[in-house]
Amino acid sequence: MHHPVGTEIEATAKWLEEHAAPGAATVLRRVARQRDQARAQLSAYRRTTANRYRLAWHSARQRAREANATAERLAQVANGMQELLGEDVRRLMALNEEHTRTNAMLRTDMARLQVLAERAGWVPDSEARRMWRWREGWWELAYRKKNSKDGYHDSGWYLWGPAESYFGEWVAQLKVPAMTEADRLITKHLAAVAEAKR
Known part of the structure; x- marks a missing residue:
């Protein structure tokens, strides 16, 4: 019969109990x-140390298998969704192509309109003594009477432009020279902007 603490130790312990020493x-x-526990731990440590590379390899292989299984599951789900939504996706793609085509045509028409607007020069507004012009943004040329409170120190034509350009700058007293000077100022401003972009 095998005893967990060993036969000799158990026999010695029984002898001690028989001779009135149960504590011992x-x-x-x-x-x-x-x-026995220390021996078992030491042998387990030696086995683990000897097999740690093999265990690490097994662990890496297991993680790779799990990652591949997850990827395959996701691919199957994606294929299933594509089959379910296939017709809807095709319809949406056709609609998207149509919108892209329409947007391209609108951009082309807008560019043509801008070129025509630039060629048209100064176009009179419905309001008297006021004109508009497109040159990479809308420019306004309007006549103002002298009024120091509003910032108009002289009577004449004033130029307003898009953001970060001329804002209420006096150009000339008469209409024709004002148009000429405004065109010169706009050209100068656009050249400076183009130079700054380079």
Whole structure:
């Protein structure tokens, strides 16, 4: 019969109990159990140390298998969704192509309109003594009477432009020279902007 703490130790512990020393028998058994546990831990550590590379390889292979399985599951789900939504997706793609084509045509028409607007020069507004012109943004040329409170120090034509350009700058007193000077100022401003972009 095999005893967990060993035959000799158990026999010694029984002898101690028979001779009125049960405490010593308990200590002897406890020390023997601790010794067996320490041996088991040491042998497990040696096995783990010897096999750690093999264990790491097995662990990496297991993680790779799990990642591949997840990727395959996701691919199957995506294929299933594509089959379910295939017709809707095709319709949406055709609609998207139609919108892209329409947007391209609108951009082309807008560019043509801008070129025509630039060629048209100064176009009179419905309001008297006011004109508009397109040159990479809308420019306004309007006549104002002298009024220091509003910032008009002289009577004449004033130029307003898009953001970060001329804002209420006096150009000339008469209409024709004002148009000529405004065109010169706009050209100068656009050249400076183009130079700054380079």
